[in-house]
Amino acid sequence: MSKGFVGVRSRLSADEVKKLLEKLATEESYYFVRSPHAVSGICRKLPDEFSLGFEGQMFNSDRELRWKKQGSVYEALLLSGVPADLEGFEAIGKNWEYCDRAAYFHDPNEPKFPKSFVYKGKNDENIKSKNINIGQRYFQEKSTATVHFVALTIRSKND
Template sequence: MSPFVGVCEELLTETELRELVEQLATTPSYYFLRWSHQVSGIVEKLPDDFPSPEGQMFNCDRELRWKCQSERYSVLVLSNTGEVPGFKSIIQDRIDIGESEKKNYWKTEQRPAYGYPSNETRFPRSLIYPESLDVRNTSPNQPKLAQRYFIAQPTATVHFVALTVERST
């Protein structure tokens, strides 16, 4: 499949956002939620106080990002498995490139990502990671935290860096 970067065609209500997140979640999926006064850390389940004003859900296939605008949510998807129904490509309206170039506009590269150990002093509090996610890339049997670069092929510019999960082999 080809990489896809798109925005939801409409702003979503809280209920619609929850339904979308649940629809696009695969196993394993992880969440990182942000409020003005705290972050959730990386968690395996949506908390009771979902939705947060900003956040993301990520798994092996895609990252879904949302942000509150007034009382509705704008949503961006970074997919490695092709187009996602209900989302419009962010390059769809570009008139300076042809249709075949639009289909092959994005390429991706995946690299390991590393979480900080709990004794790291860069942060005022330890970041939360679920035990099921290998954030130090040391366990061969657990899903590993990774990052996926979305690169525009015509310019070789990295436009997005998405969190992702590498399945254990």
Template sequence: MKPFVGVGKAYLSVSQLIELIEKSANESSYYFWRLSHKVSGFQKQPPLETDFPMIEGQMFDRKSELRWKYKRQGVYDVLLLTIAGEHEDFTLVGDAWQTQERDAHLYSQTETRFPKEFYTADLDVKQRYFIDSKTATVHFVALTVGNKK
């Protein structure tokens, strides 16, 4: 599988973003988004139109992470980090990516700085580093789903 890093060809409205999320989702997708006053925690269901406006969010599965970030006046910029090859809705960023997968270490469920709903017991989170082959620089760290032991 070929690594691909791409940005959206245009800013997306909330309805366009929800449509892209629905189009990209699969049964192993997880979601996480940030509002000005709280975070969603890891969710199995995508954000609804009533969850907007939000500062930023992400959807991730075994192959991809889709990130969105509020820009201005109700529009969002999107970034796709994937090992599934090129995607027609995105403009390629860089052309020499390699990836490395690593375990991710979350805080313990007894950690008091996060709400109880923050954790998902059945989620095995990993990280995928997107590294520029020419400079050996890590530019992005994407969340991904591993196989629960």
């Protein structure tokens, strides 16, 4: 188990969420955005047609940032495997540990949704899900060993 950080930030404007995404994104970041009528799929860039949508998440090997619209503002949740000193984030508890596990995607040729699920590269091209080294990061509160959050993460090629 490794030490993790879980924090929340409230009352963000859309521009503030976009700035956070720019600050936290890496070359290996992925996005998943949801609106009331559609999902973006797993994308290497924030999809223009969804903008921030109603809610979404950005994840990479270090952290996952989730956002959700609450009226006219957004709330953000940060699940981090690296030290986080982001201004405005309020830590939720102090004793978080995490462990990484494998994750598996459904074959896009066997849709589990009304439409096939999509995976998009940086240039909006279709990519194969088997080429994305996705993992899950389980955040548990140390004193109770209860898992409270499961974040998506990018695993190294050696995992």
